[in-house]
Amino acid sequence: MNKTYHYEISAGKYGAVCSDEFNTIAECVEACKKDCIELEIDYSRRYVKLFVADGDSIEECTENGEFAG
DSSP states (O other): OOEEEEEEEOOSTTOOEEOOOBSSHHHHHHHHHHHHHHHTOOTTSTTEEEEEEETTEEEEEOTTSOBOO
């Protein structure tokens, strides 16, 4: 099954930011960290989240692409 990844940054002076989909978690994390720097957001804060989509479901995930929780 094909998995895709995306990130959401739900705080900051520009409001919520949602990314496009990435084929790998590494690409997703790299882009997320870049956006955090540009938005002056601490990447390690709880309002920065990574997600994996697998079929019809979307789950929060870690930097390794594993389900968070």
